[in-house]
Amino acid sequence: MVRYVLRRVVYMLITLFIIATLSFFLMKMLPGSPLNAEDKLSEEQKQIVLEKYGLNDPVPVQYVNYLAGLVKGDLGISFAFSNTPVTDILMDRIGPSAQLGAQALVVGTILGVLLGLIAAVFHNGFLDYTSTIIAVIGTSIPNFVFAGILQYFFASELQWFPVALWGDFKHTVLPTMALMIFPMATAARFVRTEMVEVMGSNYIKTARAKGIGEVGIVFKHGLRNALIPLITVIGPMAVSLMTGSMVIEQIFAIPGIGEQFVNSVIMNDYPTIMGTTLLFAALFVAIILIIDLLYGLIDPRIRIGGNNS
């Protein structure tokens, strides 16, 4: 087990290293530099600015410096915000994104499980179709369309929640709703399929035959077994939350990391783009790893040993 984890961590680091390299050279291919309206600067000034960003060195030297910085957690200095380290920008922005993501994941999954459960229990009934339709719509409608509709009805028309901005809890309600629709739908579909299968399995029949109450069967025997594989879809969910945040944060004017990323792309702020890409990738790889490990721990049927392949 320890060997397996170690191996995975090493792969993870290699992955991150390659991503860092790729994004570094990709950025080098692009036009643009911290000098914007370049010609207003004299030649000497340009040199000084480039020096400050370390852009005067040959590319390989820049690359080594960048990697050395990475190890120390230094992602360079933003082009767009003068003198602000990218690390500071990211630390500044991660809070709101993390909060929204966590809220959406938790609420979305709980609601999704309930929805899937209802669908499974009333298999092929009216409620099944209703919750299935909700789930299909949830996975189908783009989240930015959904966010716009929420903003229009709940904030502008009904005025139940603030239109946008970041502040107290009520500001998080609408963006959370917009973000949670995908995890909810995914969880609902997944749980329904699993539950239908589980409920038809022999041990449930046995339990029924033993005269255990329906509620007990559903929750104690059914749901528990249906939930374990749910962990496998949390990965895609987390990713959808990350990327979803790019648009949702923009629509609700939330100072999060996704909003920052889209802005950096638009402003040609390469150090910040690279930093954000790495952060996203690191989170992503870490989540996948954790899920795999959790899955191995929870489900005794799956053994992730070091010497199986």
Next chain:
Amino acid sequence: MKLKKWALLLAFGLLLGLLAACGGGDSEDAATEGEGTEQSADSADGENVLHFINGDTIPSMDPSMATDEFGFQFIGATMEGLYRLDENAQPVEGIATGHKVSEDGLTWTFTLREDAQWSNGDPVTAHDFVYAWQRAVDPNTGSEYGPYMMSGVIKNAEAVNEGEVPVEELGVTAEDDYTLVVELEQPVPYFESLTTFSTFMPLNEKFVEEQGDKFATSTDTLLFNGPYTLENWTSTAQEWDLVKNENYWDADTVQVDRINHVVVKDPATSVRLYEEGSVDRATISSDLVDQYSTHEDYQVVPETAVFYIKMNQTRNEALANVNIRKAISMGFNKDALVNEILNNGSIVANGLIPKDFVNLPDSEEDFREVNGDLVTFDLEKAQEYWEKGLAELGIDSLELELLGGDSETSKVMNEYVANQLSTNLPGLTVNLKNVPFEQRLDLDTNMDYDLQISGWGPDYLDPFTFLSLWITDGGNNKMGYSNEEYDALLQEAQSELATDNAARYENFLEAEKILFEDAAIAPIYQSAEAQLVSPKVQGVHVNPFGATYEYKWASVGSAE
């Protein structure tokens, strides 16, 4: 079994209900609480507070480094230079109480007030100006606006910036703590208005050096000497406050205790926030004007920025042909564009210098009125020139790229202009390329475009701020335009005629005419901004250049 299933459903229902109740309860509490605190903050303890929206974060608060609208805005609110613009855009007392100009117009001696203080209690002295101006042109600083604003104005600015002479040679000295002597390269009639600009703000040397690279990256690393201090700000902050500066020499005049700013980029969101009452001012984008033009708080703020099509003569040789350029500059309907698409009080531009910007020195007539419409939409003439141009080039069709901005309104406008030109000029195909502002600047610098929709806002109160754009090989020309006569007229205006303002303006009038005889650019419109402004907001005035809004004389009226 059926019954049991329903019992289960009931359980779900209860659970969901419970969840909903919890959630609902929470948010309601939060809502009422929020309103409560908001009100108490606004009125209960008698604090005068305004809430505004800012279109983006502030990229830089360093007076030497700032290059954009938001930087200028907040530097203007928190710092004070020699002079400050009043509601008529006339310079009034700032740190300087007055000045004397030598006979030849080259030496300006400013007398500074002795009661001005930095927010850390240090006095504001002439040395602070000397340091700041030297810093702005020092090549080590890497400032864009320093050399741009000071070269050719302050003695030796260019040489210092090129690294030819040490910074100490810059023509600014402190005779004593409260007397500042400025030597100019040549007489500059608009120098007074220049001193209100961010780049000319003083800096506290000791503090700046102490902060080093960290200077001006957050509230803690800034010093203020203006009507307000900037609080809760970091360079990536999405929300910050302007708070009345008790150390300001004229603090008694400042009526507002706090001006809160939040970053909101989406215009529709801004308007909704306004309607909700969370902010006191919101810009109405063109799409929303229809809806809000009847709103009682609706107003149009005229601006002095002019937008035009730049025609790059170097990439596509067809654009080097004056008839082709003339055809393009007459070939699209500007009235329809301004009235239907922009729809926000913007007006058609038929020249370069904006309306209501500068008056002729003697007659006090508006520059624009005097020079009149230099190029208008004229389909027949446009097609005539077009045919002629094509014949001269020996081609019957032409493909051009139109580079434009990517904001909501500009996207619609770009599509319209492209379509108009393609429709009105037979054989012309216009391909659109909408890019973000930063990328457009890059492409502009590299002259990598055919046509570009671009704009310019003035940096000081003089036609030269616009006309200097198209001097041969000028830093913002970037379209290969060159006309010796034009260059000579401007050169003369800035040197021999510098003390004779009336003659200078004659040159400017002439130069503008030449620009359009050559059809160098195709003017589109002079911008304006449609806004919803709460009656609470009083005494805020809009500057024609530099900081967009002046808050020193602002006050908070009643909400009704």
Next chain:
Amino acid sequence: MEGTTADMEKMKHSSTESAPKELFVLAQQKEDTSEKISGPSRTFFQDARRTFFKNKFAVLSVILLIIIIIMSFVGPTMNDHGIDDQDLARAKMPARVPVLENLPIPGFEGVLRDEFKGSNVEEATNNAYSRYDNQKDFIDIEVLSEGDGSKNSAEVRATYRVYEAKGMEDEYFWLGTDSLGRDQWTRLWEGTKVSLLIAFIAALISLVIGVAYGGIAGYYGGKVDDVLMRILEVLVGIPSLVVILLMMLVLDPGITSIVIALTITGWTGMARIVRGEVMKLKNQEFVLAARTLGQSNKRIIIKHLLPNISGIIIINTMFTIPDAIFFEAFLSFIGLGITPPQASLGTLINTGFDNIMLYPYMLWFPAIMISVIMIAFNLIGDGLRDAFDPKMHK
């Protein structure tokens, strides 16, 4: 009892020899003969097709999609408005459809309608007038509340007959016009065509790359597999939207760039699945048999492996298409997608958002269109998954 008539028929046919103890025999014979009888009469794919066509939602989705695809070609030719025929004089006209305009369904009457407030009815009415270009003759006012003189207490509903006011009684814009006076019907179908085109091409390329990559990794295994899978892991390690955004930064905006950006990330899922399937299959008896018989690798792959994984490939593709549609819309939505005057569902939704308060029809039609397409693809995907799942065959 979930036994279907088909099962019953099967049983009847097979139970001709022993008649008397019907029930008892039937059960036994079902076990024995079901394979023999249904095997030759229907192949796996025929079975799958049957199951699929029994799924009402999936069939409905297929029909709907076919109609949408046909319409995306036919639609723009159904009136004589081009995709970039601008005319500011007819900008922002609401939808108007013959026949429907006379029915009491809101949305297609060619009128703008809104509520206006004021301290009294007169003020509210005036607000309505000035909102609608002061065309008093063409504005119908309906008083909702008289008001008591206090601010915004009175409310009227104004209906503005735009087409009459602009002297275009004979003109019909079925889905209205946008802010440049372009026909939304034409643009909606053109946009749908572009979006679908991008999605199909991207999905197809992803399919080819994914199958080839996954197939090679899975079939050859060992070192090859190790290397290929490590590369894949790295690629999968970056959230696809990030890669797509970075690619759009490098490439000039346009259809080709979007397709490239989408395929760069799109094939990984397919490759993983195909590899897994091939690994599973290649050690099964029929492949071993083929190999022992001396068949070439190529033949084994084409003849034996591909048909067996085609189901999963099709299903997977059905889910990559809506993904591609979503990403395209997302890119256009944040302004990195299609260049105007070309339209796609994303750009139409984006413009719709800008006008949502006043001219919501500009958002609803493309939003409904994209939702319908996405739902249809998902339902078809679900249907196919069930169809290719032997457990679901009845």
